[in-house]
Amino acid sequence: MASHRRPKQPSRTRVTVLTATAAAAVALSAQSASADPQPSKTDVKTKVDKLHEEAEQATEKYNGAKEKQEKLEKQVGELQDKVARGQEELNKLRDGLGSMATAQYRSGSIDPTLQLLLSSDPDSYLEKASTLNQLSAKQADTLQQIAAKQRTLRQERAEATGKLADLESTRKALGERKSEVQGKLAEARDLLNTLTAKERAEVLGESDAAGQADKGGAKGGTDGSRAGRSESRPDLGKALPTSQRAGSALSAAQSKIGSPYVWGATGPNSFDCSGLTSWAYAQAGVTLPRISQDQANAGTRIYDQGSLKPGDLVIFYGDLHHVGLYAGNGQVLHAPRSGTNVRYEPMSNMPFQFGVRVG
Incomplete structure (x- = not known):
C-alpha cells in the first residue's frame, strides 16, 4: 500500500542555519571584492x-x-x-x-x-x-x-x-x-594601463606622454620626429658654462629635447640617460665612458650644488645610476626614464649626489 505521508518540512533550526550560511557567503564575497580594489x-x-x-x-x-x-x-x-x-x-x-x-x-x-x-x-x-x-x-x-x-x-x-x-x-x-x-x-x-590617459600622463610627468611604454629596447623606438618640438622652457638663470666644450655639449642636448627615452640607446634619435650625456659631449669632441657610474669619474667632482655650471654632469641616486646635464638655476636636462622624453626637470626631484666638471 502506497504511503500517503506528507514530506517532512525542514525544521526552523535548519532554515535558520541555511539562511545564516547564505548571508555569510554574501558577506565574504562582498568583503573579498572590497579587499582587492583597483589601485589608486x-x-x-x-x-x-x-x-x-x-x-x-x-x-x-x-x-x-x-x-x-x-x-x-x-x-x-x-x-x-x-x-x-x-x-x-x-x-x-x-x-x-x-x-x-x-x-x-x-x-x-x-x-x-x-x-x-x-x-x-x-x-x-x-x-x-x-x-x-x-x-x-x-x-x-x-x-x-x-x-x-x-x-x-x-x-x-x-x-x-x-x-x-x-x-x-x-x-x-x-x-x-x-x-x-x-x-x-x-x-x-x-x-x-589601469589608469585613464590623463592619469597616465600625470604619472609620467608629461602631458603628451600618456600611455607610452618602451617596447623597442635598444633597437627600437628610434623615431626622432618629436625632437626639437615646442617645450615649456624653465628659467635657467644667467650662469655661463666653464668651457666651450661644456657649452657645446649642453647645446647639443638641448637640440634633442622631445626625443624619446629608449633603454640602451645612444642617439641620435633616442637616448637613455648616459646615452644622452655621452652623445652630447661627443658632439663637443669629448669622449665620455658609456655608463653613468664611469661618467661619475670623468672629471672633477663638485658636491656643492651652488657651484655647478651649465654643461656639468649631474649624478643622482646612491648607486650613481642616473646622469644628466646641469642646465642652470637648479634644472637638469636629461632623459628621465621609459615612457618620457628628453626634457628639463628640477634637480630636487631626484637624490643628487654630485656634479662632474669634464676637463
Whole structure:
C-alpha cells in the first residue's frame, strides 16, 4: 500500500542555519571584492616610479655588459689574428728546418775524417765542411726560434681561450639584464594601463606622454620626429658654462629635447640617460665612458650644488645610476626614464649626489 505521508518540512533550526550560511557567503564575497580594489593613481605612481628606477639600474648594468662584450669581441678577434699569423710563421720555420735536414741527408753520412782522407781535393772538402758547420749553426738557431714561437703561441691561445670564456659569461649577463629591464617595463606598463590617459600622463610627468611604454629596447623606438618640438622652457638663470666644450655639449642636448627615452640607446634619435650625456659631449669632441657610474669619474667632482655650471654632469641616486646635464638655476636636462622624453626637470626631484666638471 502506497504511503500517503506528507514530506517532512525542514525544521526552523535548519532554515535558520541555511539562511545564516547564505548571508555569510554574501558577506565574504562582498568583503573579498572590497579587499582587492583597483589601485589608486597615487599607488600606481609610487609603484611605477620604483619599477622605472629599477629598470634604469638594470639598463646601466646592461650598458656596461654590452660595452664589455664589444671590447672582448675586439680583443678576441685581435688575438685570433695574432695566433693565426704566429702559426703561419711557425710553419715557415718548420718548413725551413725540414729543407736543411734534407740537404744534410743528401750530402751523405760518411765520417768527415774519412771523407778528408779519401778526398782528391782537400781544399774543396774543407770548404764544404765549413759550409756544413755553418748550416748546423743556422739549424740550431731555427730550432730555438721554433721553440720560442711555440711558447708564444701557447700563451696567446690560452689568453684567447680565457677571453672567449669571459665573452660567453658577458653575453649571458647581457641577456639577463635585458630580460630584467623588459620585465620591469612590462610590469610598469600593466600598472599604467589601469589608469585613464590623463592619469597616465600625470604619472609620467608629461602631458603628451600618456600611455607610452618602451617596447623597442635598444633597437627600437628610434623615431626622432618629436625632437626639437615646442617645450615649456624653465628659467635657467644667467650662469655661463666653464668651457666651450661644456657649452657645446649642453647645446647639443638641448637640440634633442622631445626625443624619446629608449633603454640602451645612444642617439641620435633616442637616448637613455648616459646615452644622452655621452652623445652630447661627443658632439663637443669629448669622449665620455658609456655608463653613468664611469661618467661619475670623468672629471672633477663638485658636491656643492651652488657651484655647478651649465654643461656639468649631474649624478643622482646612491648607486650613481642616473646622469644628466646641469642646465642652470637648479634644472637638469636629461632623459628621465621609459615612457618620457628628453626634457628639463628640477634637480630636487631626484637624490643628487654630485656634479662632474669634464676637463
